[in-house]
Amino acid sequence: xxxxxxxxxxECLGCETCSEICPDVFGFxxxxxxxxxxxxxxxxVECVEEAxxxxxxxxxxIE
Numbered sequence: 001x002x003x004x005x006x007x008x009x010x011e012c013l014g015c016e017t018c019s020e021i022c023p024d025v026f027g028f029x030x031x032x033x034x035x036x037x038x039x040x041x042x043x044x045v046e047c048v049e050e051a052x053x054x055x056x057x058x059x060x061x062i063e
Contacts, residue, residue, distance in 0.1 A: 003062050004040040005048060011059035021054055022047035035060075 005025065007018075014033040018026040025042045028035050042048065043062050052060045 002041065003043045005037045005043060006040070006061050006063050007035055007037055008059040008061075009034045009036075011057045013057045013059075015056060017054050017056070018051040018060060022051040026051060 007026075009032075012034045014028075014035070016028050016035065018035050019028040022045065025037065025039050025045055025048055026035055027038045039045075048062075052062070
């Protein structure tokens with residue numbers, strides 16, 4: 001089974017850090033004020049780990 005990037009939207013603070021660090025993988029919904037994953041299968045993209053570790057809400061994971 002392949003891994004995918006997941007954001008717990010209930011925990012997301014809407015800080016946009018992940019979408020600033022890794023815009024090819026993470027987006028930001030202005031209406032919901034929450035981040036979302038554009039490419040959930042992009043677990044090997046270099047900036048993903050930095051985005052995960054930089055998230056103040058710790059709501060991004062690879063499952």
